[in-house]
Amino acid sequence: MGGQLRPPAYSGKIPRWSEQTALLWSALTFGIMGKEPDRFNLPDPRGPTLKSIATTYNRGLHRFAVVLACWTFLLIIAGALVTSNDAGLSVPDWPTSFGSLYKIPRLVGGVKFEHTHRMIAQGAGLLTIILAIWTWRAEKRRWLRYLGIAAVVMVIVQGVLGGLTVKLFLPPPVSSAHAALAQTFFCLAVAIAVFTGQKWIEEQPRIEFDQRRPSLFTLTLLSIFVLYVQLILGAMFRHHGMSWWPHVVHAVVVSFVLAWTAIRALTAYPNVEAIRRPAILMIALLIGQVCLGFTAFLTRVAWGRDAVQPELPMVASTVAHVAVGALLLATTVILAIQTWRHVPVAFEERLPQAQRNPTTA
Amino acid sequence: MNRKNWITVSVSVLALSALLALGACSKKENTEQSSNATEQPAAAPAATPIDPATVATVSGTVKFDGTAPKPAKIDMSQDPGCKGTNEAEAVDVSGGDLANVFVYVKDGLGNRTFDVPKDAVVLDQSGCKYHPHVLGVMAGQTVQIKNDDPTTHNIHPTPKDNREWNESQPPSSPALEKTFAREEIMLPVKCNQHPWMKMYINVVKSPFFAVTDKSGKYEIKGLPPGDYTIAFVHEKLGEQDQKVTVAPKETKTVDQSFKAM
Numbered sequence: 001m002g003g004q005l006r007p008p009a010y011s012g013k014i015p016r017w018s019e020q021t022a023l024l025w026s027a028l029t030f031g032i033m034g035k036e037p038d039r040f041n042l043p044d045p046r047g048p049t050l051k052s053i054a055t056t057y058n059r060g061l062h063r064f065a066v067v068l069a070c071w072t073f074l075l076i077i078a079g080a081l082v083t084s085n086d087a088g089l090s091v092p093d094w095p096t097s098f099g100s101l102y103k104i105p106r107l108v109g110g111v112k113f114e115h116t117h118r119m120i121a122q123g124a125g126l127l128t129i130i131l132a133i134w135t136w137r138a139e140k141r142r143w144l145r146y147l148g149i150a151a152v153v154m155v156i157v158q159g160v161l162g163g164l165t166v167k168l169f170l171p172p173p174v175s176s177a178h179a180a181l182a183q184t185f186f187c188l189a190v191a192i193a194v195f196t197g198q199k200w201i202e203e204q205p206r207i208e209f210d211q212r213r214p215s216l217f218t219l220t221l222l223s224i225f226v227l228y229v230q231l232i233l234g235a236m237f238r239h240h241g242m243s244w245w246p247h248v249v250h251a252v253v254v255s256f257v258l259a260w261t262a263i264r265a266l267t268a269y270p271n272v273e274a275i276r277r278p279a280i281l282m283i284a285l286l287i288g289q290v291c292l293g294f295t296a297f298l299t300r301v302a303w304g305r306d307a308v309q310p311e312l313p314m315v316a317s318t319v320a321h322v323a324v325g326a327l328l329l330a331t332t333v334i335l336a337i338q339t340w341r342h343v344p345v346a347f348e349e350r351l352p353q354a355q356r357n358p359t360t361a
Numbered sequence: 362m363n364r365k366n367w368i369t370v371s372v373s374v375l376a377l378s379a380l381l382a383l384g385a386c387s388k389k390e391n392t393e394q395s396s397n398a399t400e401q402p403a404a405a406p407a408a409t410p411i412d413p414a415t416v417a418t419v420s421g422t423v424k425f426d427g428t429a430p431k432p433a434k435i436d437m438s439q440d441p442g443c444k445g446t447n448e449a450e451a452v453d454v455s456g457g458d459l460a461n462v463f464v465y466v467k468d469g470l471g472n473r474t475f476d477v478p479k480d481a482v483v484l485d486q487s488g489c490k491y492h493p494h495v496l497g498v499m500a501g502q503t504v505q506i507k508n509d510d511p512t513t514h515n516i517h518p519t520p521k522d523n524r525e526w527n528e529s530q531p532p533s534s535p536a537l538e539k540t541f542a543r544e545e546i547m548l549p550v551k552c553n554q555h556p557w558m559k560m561y562i563n564v565v566k567s568p569f570f571a572v573t574d575k576s577g578k579y580e581i582k583g584l585p586p587g588d589y590t591i592a593f594v595h596e597k598l599g600e601q602d603q604k605v606t607v608a609p610k611e612t613k614t615v616d617q618s619f620k621a622m
Contacts, residue, residue, distance in 0.1 A: 090553040092515050092527040108440040169525050308433040308449040309557040319602035
């Protein structure tokens with residue numbers, strides 16, 4: 001009797017806007033523009049919960065997390081510009097730049113891209129450390145405090161990987177790891193921005209149990225997995241570690257899985273805005289990403305094979321492909337988080353069969 | 362979709378993803394060499410004596426068959442310090458004569474050894490281009506790298522068999538002196554600050570090599586009589602070999618032509 005295990009369905013009216021989740025774009029927008037706090041302080045029909053008592057919204061911390069997420073996105077674009085302009089080794093030393101830790105070299109040629117990338121990366125490291133300290137001091141949720149520490153560890157590892165790419169002359173596995181960890185860190189920064197957002201803290205999740213199989217949550221995890229594989233395949237191709245065809249072939253797999261996930265989300269939970277919005281964004285980004293991938297293939301592989309130097313069309317298309325790829329991965333992660341929150345797997349499905357048949361004492 | 366079907370679909374997707382990732386990772390091993398690989402060749406045995414009275418000369422012209430591709434344009438605007446000619450040198454054809462072909466004795470010298478010249482070979486960076494575009498050098502011979510530009514360059518050879526290195530060279534700085542220990546043909550050298558800057562160093566064990574000039578001509582002197590394989594290597598057009606026999610004191614003409622790819 002699965003129905004007996006379900007909690008009573010929530011039927012209280014919550015204003016539509018408060019159902020919205022702080023997914024990628026809204027998180028960024030709200031963080032910069034802010035929202036009137038009283039709009040979210042409507043009385044909860046269910047009364048106070050442990051969650052709402054334990055955690056209070058910290059506007060400053062949230063905005064700072066949003067700044068870090070935006071800064072990280074900028075850093076990913078700067079890193080993509082380095083690779084697309086073949087400027088990865090234009091500054092031959094690390095951690096110094098031409099022997100100095102603080103002097104800014106003449107920003108011409110490849111140095112312009114490489115050193116700018118290093119400066120933005122230093123800023124990201126500093127922002128991450130500040131965010132971690134702030135979170136540790138101001139945040140009551142222990143798991144979020146540790147998430148801030150994880151971000152610091154990740155940004156340090158990322159910096160070391162960046163240094164290794166210089167020291168080891170861009171070996172494809174190291175460069176690809178640097179690219180993959182960059183997007184992982186971006187996802188983490190966006191997630192922290194979401195978790196510190198006012199909606200996440202103050203809204204009551206509208207819970208609908210997912211009875212379909214595979215569950216939407218499983219599909220979102222599968223989407224993240226195939227996107228990660230695609231990210232590694234793309235990075236290995238971009239860094240001359242493999243041919244282009246695995247990335248192109250796997251794009252079909254990614255398109256299928258992401259379309260399946262988005263369509264499931266939109267058809268099964270059209271009224272859960274926290275699900276609907278990232279699902280729509282995911283499908284839009286997927287279409288854009290496939291088009292950009294095709295353009296990048298034409299400009300870089302088909303037409304640019306014998307190019308004397310990186311040309312504007314190939315740089316623009318490949319950098320856009322990397323940037324939209326990062327947004328797509330982060331959106332999918334947000335969809336997974338919101339699915340986990342709003343559409344959990346029905347409880348009885350988590351119980352072993354033996355425990356579903358209660359015996360009388 | 363029932364449980365069995367979705368498990369099948371999920372497993373298929375995972376398997377395909379894993380297979381592609383595995384294929385990608387095993388495609389190319391890191392060809393980089395250990396950073397502690399020495400560039401200094403082992404103590405060379407004494408050179409095998411050659412009778413100067415019997416040596417021969419092989420010379421000729423390398424031609425390009427077909428319509429020569431138009432030189433690609435270079436955009437040097439990203440560095441005001443670069444004022445060079447804005448045409449790439451990849452396929453340098455003038456009146457059907459093909460320049461920048463490396464010609465060397467690939468086979469036939471047996472176990473002969475040769476003294477490494479004391480004189481350095483000069484590689485100059487001027488007008489944000491390398492001069493020469495194709496260079497021949499003996500293993501262990503010094504390559505002197507100069508920067509005559511008012512901007513910083515970095516010199517970055519990307520070899521398969523030699524040690525990789527990457528050093529920057531500011532304007533008016535002393536020349537860099539480098540050697541390459543192992544034989545390697547068409548070893549690419551590039552500048553990551555100016556991505557159009559590319560050249561090729563050819564490292565060989567014998568002194569019997571040449572690079573074709575603007576008129577496609579080359580000359581290899583002092584070759585002892587014998588049967589040889591002469592290789593003609595171009596950075597874009599590939600390699601072509603010819604077997605030749607040279608008699609004592611003979612001056613032999615060996616021409617070669619490359620077809621458009």
